[in-house]
Amino acid sequence: MKQINQDHVLKKMSSRLAVNHLFRALFFLATLFGLVVLAVLLYRVFTQGIGYLDLQFLQSMGSRFPEKAGIYAALIGSLWLMAVVVVVSFILAVGTAIYLEEYAKQNKINQFIKVNISNLAGVPSVVFGLLGLTIFARMFALGQSVLAAGLTMSLLILPVIIVAAQEAIRAVPRELRDASYAMGATKWQTITRVVLPAAVPGILTGSILAFSRAIGETAPLVVLGVPTILLFTPASIMDTFTALPMQIYDWTRRPQAAFHDVASAGIIILLLLLLFMNSVAVFIRNKFQNRF
């Protein structure tokens, strides 16, 4: 005696398949929504900004006249900022991740630290801005320098890189560590020769995505009081500077409509920079694809 009635199954088959198709269509629409909004945004930005996008725009400082305004100071300022952020956050974050994953004992305190690093990744950027203002700008008297902003931005993205690096380090199979230890290698030798080479793609991908977040962040810079228009570029990390998002923010606030188009041109530059960084991340991920 069979428990399943074949006729019944066949009768139900078409409605089951219909539900399947319905959900496929719904999820496709959900995907489409984000893409359409992004496309509209890109279209508007490009049509408005493309007219101002030329060599003169890249080479000029800020100006009262839209046609003379350029992004040079902001672009160079952003690159200075990134130089500080990349060095500071990468070293601190990878060091933290190695300590937590490889050296730290599995006790309550370290467990607590791990949980809170993840929490820290969710703290709004304006709060990090206030922190940077209090500690770096005021307490250490770094003012509105590249260094103060760089350290603040580093704090902001530190948790993101730590979590990415922790995951990459944890993904390295235990067997590989065992093989190294069993040959008499020390922990440090095992970390530098086995764990890090295997974890580097994951760490770099996570870091570069975090760096692209830092390059577009505005709130911490606003709170720190970073100027929007400068007619010089920094000569050292102790000099003040302006950055791409600050410059764009300033242009959009101007009453003249022409400046809004200039802002679009600035956005294009920022987007190109982000696109470049994300492609590097993708390239690294594909090039060093993990084989275990």
Next chain:
Amino acid sequence: MQTLMTKVNENMDTTGSKQPVYQTKQLNLWYGTNHALKNIDLDVMENEVTAIIGPSGCGKSTYIKTLNRMIELIPSVKTSGDIVYRDRNIFDKNYRVEELRTKVGMVFQKPNPFPKSIYDNIAYGPRTHGIKNKKVLDEIVEKSLRGAAIWDEVKDRLNSNAYGLSGGQQQRICIARCLAIEPDVILMDEPTSALDPISTLKVEELVQELKTDYSIIIVTHNMQQAARISDRTAFFLNGEVVEFDKTDKIFSTPSDKRTEDYISGRFG
């Protein structure tokens, strides 16, 4: 139990002039509150293959990992008793594990080559111990790969990734990597359990050749394998050594009823 073991050990001491490499005395080991090894007494002779057999969970893997102190990577592990390796207690505070592990190599259950070239895999150990001279490294790599009977298969592609090799070849690469640190003892933790029959045969033949230069301790769940390749066999059950004797004796006239039941396939 205790008296039986002493008697067996006495028998062994009279069988030849070989020196023991490992002398285990009253070894106990706990994972947290789980008493995994109970009063283990076992002498391992040099230039012999010592097989450790027993059903799953009997403590055979735990025991072999204690011999190079890899077991200490598990945080909750506690031990008591002594393991003397060449006249030194490996649990001695002054005995650095790194030093012990340069003399005692290990081959694992699952082939675990590094995601590096074949050459870099073999050169890993020597480099770890500070050898930088390219010529010396070249010699060690060739010698080790020849020692593991895989030189002819890989000599033309030393710079390709070890992950491209078959499972059996990978395991022999791991054996070669272990030989490259020029060990005294080789510990093998079920080295053929992930391999096909032909690769298993190759590894078994290799073990036979290696015992002229090394002392080998091999954990296996395969009784035929133990019978084929080992000189002495220890039968573990529930964390205890039930019987330890010459392999011929264990498989023909075991003294303990439980050994007989196990090797005749009545349990495990």
